Amino acid sequence: MQVPLMDLKAEYRQLRDEILPAVDQALESMNLFLGPNVQALEEEWAGLCGVNYAVGVGSGTDALILSLKALGVGDGDEVITAAWTFIATIEAIIHVGAQPVLIDIAPDTYCLEPALIEPAITARTRAIIPIHVFGHPADMDRINQIADQYDLYVVEDAAQAHGAAYQGKMAGNLGDCAIFSFYMSKNLAAYGEGGMVTTNNDELAEEVRMLRNHGQTARYEHHLMGYNSRLDEIQAAILRVKLNRLGWGNQRRREQAALYNELLADCPVILPYEAPGAHHVYHLYTIRTDRCDELADHLEEQGIGFARHYHYPSHIQPVSRSFGLNETALPETDLAAAQVIQLPLHPYLSDEQIRYVATTVCQFFA
Numbered sequence: 075m076q077v078p079l080m081d082l083k084a085e086y087r088q089l090r091d092e093i094l095p096a097v098d099q100a101l102e103s104m105n106l107f108l109g110p111n112v113q114a115l116e117e118e119w120a121g122l123c124g125v126n127y128a129v130g131v132g133s134g135t136d137a138l139i140l141s142l143k144a145l146g147v148g149d150g151d152e153v154i155t156a157a158w159t160f161i162a163t164i165e166a167i168i169h170v171g172a173q174p175v176l177i178d179i180a181p182d183t184y185c186l187e188p189a190l191i192e193p194a195i196t197a198r199t200r201a202i203i204p205i206h207v208f209g210h211p212a213d214m215d216r217i218n219q220i221a222d223q224y225d226l227y228v229v230e231d232a233a234q235a236h237g238a239a240y241q242g243k244m245a246g247n248l249g250d251c252a253i254f255s256f257y258m259s260k261n262l263a264a265y266g267e268g269g270m271v272t273t274n275n276d277e278l279a280e281e282v283r284m285l286r287n288h289g290q291t292a293r294y295e296h297h298l299m300g301y302n303s304r305l306d307e308i309q310a311a312i313l314r315v316k317l318n319r320l321g322w323g324n325q326r327r328r329e330q331a332a333l334y335n336e337l338l339a340d341c342p343v344i345l346p347y348e349a350p351g352a353h354h355v356y357h358l359y360t361i362r363t364d365r366c367d368e369l370a371d372h373l374e375e376q377g378i379g380f381a382r383h384y385h386y387p388s389h390i391q392p393v394s395r396s397f398g399l400n401e402t403a404l405p406e407t408d409l410a411a412a413q414v415i416q417l418p419l420h421p422y423l424s425d426e427q428i429r430y431v432a433t434t435v436c437q438f439f440a
């Protein structure tokens with residue numbers, strides 16, 4: 075049996091009859107950017123996150139850059155975040171002219187370890203970017219408490235956490251603002267690029283709205299040096315179709331994770347952890363073992379897809395050397411990098427496929 079890491083083709087086959095008319099309608103209107111679909115998606119996304127504003131932008135990376143810009147984070151500032159993230163989190167900080175200050179993760183959730191924030195704060199620190207990594211929300215109560223005490227902004231990187239929640243509050247509504255990515259592999263995914271900024275702050279929302287569209291307030295009236303980062307109508311139309319199934323998809327991911335947990339219970343691997351009060355949406359199902367390389371080879375031989383996020387975390391990426399980031403000691407990050415592997419998990423995979431993967435993993439260790 076072949077089991078891909080995720081089955082995007084199966085999803086498209088299911089949704090084709092709704093997606094094609096939605097795309098056709100967007101094309102027929104020839105209203106291709108920031109039109110009715112973007113506006114409706116923004117309202118629907120704000121409603122889902124429980125925030126006042128959602129602003130559609132060109133990608134999750136742009137959402138981070140525009141958020142930091144709108145908050146006034148720039149030259150000479152420092153932003154505390156983790157190396158255990160996709161490089162985009164670090165890129166955004168560098169692109170606005172600030173310096174990333176990388177701290178270690180909690181080994182169970184893989185999210186920013188709040189106890190390490192305070193020692194990393196300096197007179198230059200302006201913001202913290204916790205990442206809700208793999209779909210598990212960061213420990214936001216402790217992070218927000220420190221941010222309040224030191225007057226720092228909190229930008230949630232929720233690129234992997236559509237529909238996740240923490241203490242009953244949705245990801246996207248747990249900081250000063252949050253960013254989402256609609257990259258093709260995400261829990262809510264476009265068939266191209268897209269991103270979203272959410273916030274309850276009206277000035278911040280307005281600033282991001284201007285920044286995404288060349289600093290315009292009205293047509294050809296430019297008040298800020300902005301960017302071209304408009305979410306397009308075709309992607310918004312596709313996202314609106316898929317949004318109807320996000321709740322179902324996340325529930326299915328949780329069921330698949332529970333099935334894996336049950337089937338792998340006797341295997342010598344560390345299973346994913348869900349902290350009390352956290353609602354994990356399993357963007358990725360991550361296990362840990364010292365025999366990661368051998369397990370990866372075995373899965374490959376058996377036709378099973380896998381990923382290794384983050385085998386090369388941001389601080390050891392070649393590009394990070396020029397910013398001195400490789401000098402940071404991050405023992406938990408380094409250990410996780412050597413031990414984690416992700417197994418196939420996607421709403422459109424069958425329980426039979428999940429069982430086959432779990433059996434193959436167990437056989438490897440037997």
Ligand SMILES: Cc1ncc(COP(=O)(O)O)c(C=O)c1O
Pocket residue numbers: 133134135136159160162163205231233234254255256257268269
């Ligand atoms: C944690 C994290 N932050 C930011 C991004 C950037 O999103 P995008 O690829 O939409 O620019 C991603 C996406 O891959 C991500 O996983």
